[in-house]
Amino acid sequence: xxxxxxxxxxxxxxxxxxxxxxxxxxxxxxxxxxxxxxxxxxxxxxxxxxxxxxxxxxxxxxxxxxxxxxxxxxxxxxxxxxxxxxxxxxxxxxxxxxxxxxxxxxxxxxxxxxxxxxxxxxxxxxxxxxxxxxxxxxxxxxxxxxxxxxxxxxxxxxxxxxxxxxxxxxxxxxxxxxxxxxxxxxxxxxxxxxxxxxxxxxxxxxxxxxxxxxxxxxxxxxxxxxxxxxxxxxxxxxxxxxxxx
Amino acid sequence: xxxxxxxxxxxxxxxxxxxxxxxxxxxxxxxxxxxxxxxxxxxxxxxxxxxxxxxxxxxxxxxxxxxxxxxxxxxxxxxxxxxxxxxxxxxxxxxxxxxxxxxxxxxxxxxxxxxxxxxxxxxxxxxxxxxxxxxxxxxxxxxxxxxxxxxxxxxxxxxxxxxxxxxxxxxxxxxxxxxxxxxxxxxxxxxxxxxxxxxxxxxxxxxxxxxxxxxxxxxxxxxxxxxxxxxxxxxxxxxxxxxxx
Numbered sequence: 269x270x271x272x273x274x275x276x277x278x279x280x281x282x283x284x285x286x287x288x289x290x291x292x293x294x295x296x297x298x299x300x301x302x303x304x305x306x307x308x309x310x311x312x313x314x315x316x317x318x319x320x321x322x323x324x325x326x327x328x329x330x331x332x333x334x335x336x337x338x339x340x341x342x343x344x345x346x347x348x349x350x351x352x353x354x355x356x357x358x359x360x361x362x363x364x365x366x367x368x369x370x371x372x373x374x375x376x377x378x379x380x381x382x383x384x385x386x387x388x389x390x391x392x393x394x395x396x397x398x399x400x401x402x403x404x405x406x407x408x409x410x411x412x413x414x415x416x417x418x419x420x421x422x423x424x425x426x427x428x429x430x431x432x433x434x435x436x437x438x439x440x441x442x443x444x445x446x447x448x449x450x451x452x453x454x455x456x457x458x459x460x461x462x463x464x465x466x467x468x469x470x471x472x473x474x475x476x477x478x479x480x481x482x483x484x485x486x487x488x489x490x491x492x493x494x495x496x497x498x499x500x501x502x503x504x505x506x507x508x509x510x511x512x513x
Numbered sequence: 514x515x516x517x518x519x520x521x522x523x524x525x526x527x528x529x530x531x532x533x534x535x536x537x538x539x540x541x542x543x544x545x546x547x548x549x550x551x552x553x554x555x556x557x558x559x560x561x562x563x564x565x566x567x568x569x570x571x572x573x574x575x576x577x578x579x580x581x582x583x584x585x586x587x588x589x590x591x592x593x594x595x596x597x598x599x600x601x602x603x604x605x606x607x608x609x610x611x612x613x614x615x616x617x618x619x620x621x622x623x624x625x626x627x628x629x630x631x632x633x634x635x636x637x638x639x640x641x642x643x644x645x646x647x648x649x650x651x652x653x654x655x656x657x658x659x660x661x662x663x664x665x666x667x668x669x670x671x672x673x674x675x676x677x678x679x680x681x682x683x684x685x686x687x688x689x690x691x692x693x694x695x696x697x698x699x700x701x702x703x704x705x706x707x708x709x710x711x712x713x714x715x716x717x718x719x720x721x722x723x724x725x726x727x728x729x730x731x732x733x734x735x736x737x738x739x740x741x742x743x744x745x746x747x748x749x750x751x752x753x754x755x756x757x758x
Contacts, residue, residue, distance in 0.1 A: 292662075297652040321655055354686045356736055363673070364680040404669075405678045407542040410566055417537075417665055420658075424649075424666060428608070433650045435609040441599045491601055 272297075273369050273379040273426065275419060276338050278304045278394055281386050286326070287318025288416035289383070294322035296423035297431075302330040304338045307385075335382065335394045342380040344372050347390050347398035348418050350411050355392060358400040365402045366425040381422055386415050443491035450495050455485045457499060461506050518614050518624040518671065520664060521547045521583050523639055526631050528553060531571070532563025533661035534628070539567035541668035542676075547575040547583045552630075580627065580639045587625040589617050592635050592643035593663050595656050600637060603645040610647045611670040626667060631660050688736035695740050700730045702744060706751050 275293055280286050280303060290301060299322075306312060310331050319326050332338035339345050346365050360368070369379045382398060384390030395401065404413060404421055413421070427433075446454075459478060468474035488494075520538055525531050525548060535546060544567075551557060555576050564571050577583035584590050591610050605613070614624045627643060629635030640646065649658060649666055658666070672678075691699075704723060713719035733739075 291655075291657045294655045295651045295657060297654075321657060352684050352686070355684065356686050356688045356739075357684050358681060358734075359684045360681045361678055401684065405672065405676065406540045407672075410536075410539045412536045412540060412566060413665075417662065420662055420665065421669060424669075427650065427652075431650065433606055436603060436605045439597055439600065439602050439604045439646065441597075441601045443601050 271373060272300060273366075273373065273381050274300045274302055274342065275422070276302045276304060276335070276380050276382050277306070277415070278335055278338075278382055278390055279307060279385045280383075280415065281307045283308060283312035283314030283316075284318045285386055285415045286312060286315035287320075287322075289419045290315070290319040290322040290325040290329075292416045292420035293423050294325060295420070296427035298423050298426060299325050299328070301325045301328075302332060302338045302380075304332050304335050306331070335397060339380045339382070339397065342378040344369070344377055344379045345382065345398040346380070346400055346402045347382045347395040348384070348402045348404075348422065349389055349395060350403070350406075350413070353392055353395055353401075355395055355401075357395070357398070359403050360400055361405055362402055362422050362425040363429070365400070366422065366429045369426065370429050383415060383418055438489070440491070443493050446490040446492050446495045450492060451485055451490060454490075454495050454498055455482050457502060458485075461502055465506070465509070516618060517543055517545060518611075518618065518626050519545045519547055519587065520667070521549060521580070521625050521627050522551070522660070523549045523580055523583075523627055523635055524552060524630045525628075525660065526552045528557035528559030528561075529563045530631055530660045531557060531560035532565075532567075534664045535560075535564040535567040535570040535574075537661045537665035538668050539570060540665070541672040543668050543671060544570050544573070546570045546573075547577060547625075549577050549580050549583045551576070580642060584625045584627070584642065587623040589614070589622055589624045590627065590643040591625070591645055591647045592627045592640040593629070593647045593649075593667065594634055594640060595648070595651075595658070598637055598640055598646075600640055600646075602640070602643070604648050605645055606650055607647055607667045607670040608674070610645070611667065611674045614671065615674050628660060628663055683734070685736070688738050691735040691737050691740045695737060696730055696735060699735075699740050699743055700727050702747060703730075706747055710751070710754070 275289070275298060277286060277289060280289070286303070286306065293299065293301060303310065311326070315326055316323055330338070372379050381402065382390055382394055384394070402422065404418065406413070459481065462468065468477050520534070520543060522531060522534060525534070531548070531551065538544065538546060548555065556571070560571055561568055575583070617624050626647065627635055627639055629639070647667065649663065651658070704726065707713065713722050
């Protein structure tokens with residue numbers, strides 16, 4: 269059973285675009301490609317050259333004479349189009365389509381997504397074979413997605429819908445976060461040196477100023493190394509001045 | 514106040530890629546572009562040629578000598594990178610970044626997103642100026658997004674986060690959905706003709722078969738035109754046969 273949708277390039281024209289589509293797919297972990305009647309025949313050396321690291325997709329791509337043959341073993345088919353085509357058919361975003369595809373594939377069903385030729389897109393004959401249309405929600409004033417970009421956005425949504433992705437993490441570059449005690453010691457160091465320098469003036473405002481400073485240190489995402497840098501800066505700046513705390 | 518993030522191309526090389534980046538942005542309604550020290554100078558006729566319908570973005574693009582100057586008026590900066598860079602910094606997905614950007618811009622803040630040169634990406638000097646890193650969650654085995662594709666995915670996420678998008682609609686092509694009464698009449702028409710043709714046999718199974726058929730008609734998303742087509746087919750198929758219901 270396939271665990272991912274099949275992407276079908278219908279009558280693709282330029283080999284370069286076939287290679288770029290393969291790369292777009294493999295960026296997001298998809299590797300099942302089919303083609304219907306590629307204009308310049310198959311294999312196509314330009315496609316292979318442009319696929320670079322994703323050449324394996326082309327080696328295993330199924331080549332078919334008709335759209336019907338290419339989707340013969342699939343039971344849910346999406347057609348990607350830029351504009352309404354005068355066919356009565358559900359129209360979904362790539363996001364919704366890939367969410368549905370995840371569910372369908374989870375039930376063991378076989379899902380295909382059709383992408384049309386570069387210049388004119390899919391013909392109505394192809395679209396009529398699809399269960400639904402995928403339409404990328406672009407700026408109503410401007411549409412200029414090329415074949416590889418349509419493939420890219422659909423593949424991106426597949427991965428977004430199916431992979432546990434950490435939305436935010438801290439790249440620590442080997443650094444450890446500072447402990448609360450280290451931050452406390454740092455705050456004390458600054459407070460003492462600033463006090464000696466007459467920073468907390470007038471005295472009535474000193475408690476508020478100290479609180480503000482404590483809060484500032486606490487809200488910085490400091491590493492242990494950062495803390496050492498701040499200590500070092502302060503030591504250097506106050507060398508030979510005032511009483512040592 | 515800007516109501517969208519500024520996209521900053523840092524030391525872009527090929528004019529073609531600058532044009533393609535402009536198109537990628539405008540597909541998703543973004544039109545504020547800045548550039549830092551484009552390799553081939555500015556204006557660049559190749560960029561203009563490739564931007565086609567998005568040429569306006571290039572006409573209004575700000576050109577700066579340094580990254581610092583290009584983001585001088587911004588107060589939250591993202592840097593896009595493919596790989597970890599050994600800098601301690603939050604790393605977010607495009608989705609999370611554009612969700613944050615929506616919130617920040619809603620508070621009147623100015624957000625910029627840095628995109629690096631085609632070949633090598635941003636330098637650590639540029640990245641150190643950013644508040645956070647945007648990293649597209651690609652296949653860990655394969656990364657091959659070009660400049661315009663990085664711009665495209667980020668712009669796509671901006672639009673997804675900020676535009677009310679209908680995830681699913683029915684393209685009706687002027688057709689109206691059939692009413693329940695019309696579907697009922699259609700079911701009756703078929704039932705009567707099938708009955709006359711001896712379809713419901715043996716008689717003990719007839720109620721179950723009729724129920725199955727009723728259910729089938731009801732779950733089809735029929736338009737009024739579809740109902741007429743089904744009536745017409747049945748009339749044609751049974752012309753001259755059996756008693757007229």
